[in-house]
Amino acid sequence: MLKLKRLDNMDILTHNVQRLVDFYHGTLGLGFYLPYQPEERWAAIEMGNVTLYIFHTEDDTPVARRTAVNLKDKPGFDSFAFEVASLDDAMAALAGKVEWVTGAPIEWQHPSGTWYRYRPMFDPDGNMLYVTEPHKAGA
Numbered sequence: 001m002l003k004l005k006r007l008d009n010m011d012i013l014t015h016n017v018q019r020l021v022d023f024y025h026g027t028l029g030l031g032f033y034l035p036y037q038p039e040e041r042w043a044a045i046e047m048g049n050v051t052l053y054i055f056h057t058e059d060d061t062p063v064a065r066r067t068a069v070n071l072k073d074k075p076g077f078d079s080f081a082f083e084v085a086s087l088d089d090a091m092a093a094l095a096g097k098v099e100w101v102t103g104a105p106i107e108w109q110h111p112s113g114t115w116y117r118y119r120p121m122f123d124p125d126g127n128m129l130y131v132t133e134p135h136k137a138g139a
Contacts (some may be wrong), residue, residue, distance in 0.1 A: 009051040012127060015060040017041050019124045027097050063126035068102050081130035087117045090131040101128060113137030
């Protein structure tokens with residue numbers, strides 16, 4: 001029987017590895033999982049217990065940008081989200097450094113009592129990611 005464990009890694013293909021390294025390592029402050037050697041044209045970035053691999057591709061076709069409205073976007077991988085203790089503090093730290101998808105934070109509530117405040121942004125290639133402040137019922 002198959003027993004999957006945790007998510008180990010994710011990959012982003014890009015025409016400009018250094019630009020994404022500058023964003024994920026420089027702007028977001030994430031560390032390297034493996035030593036970064038620009039001439040190798042790939043990087044491994046630590047995202048909590050998941051590693052983000054950034055690989056060079058010769059294809060320079062722009063990424064099809066997503067919106068914050070799931071019902072309107074095409075099928076496929078949408079985004080990933082980073083948990084933060086305070087969305088307001090995260091937005092203040094990222095002000096002027098990122099391209100926000102929405103003009104204001106979004107709040108979502110589930111009937112169970114769990115709710116989230118979050119705000120999506122684009123990385124320099126147009127991939128969407130979020131900073132999210134979760135409030136889990138019973139936590």
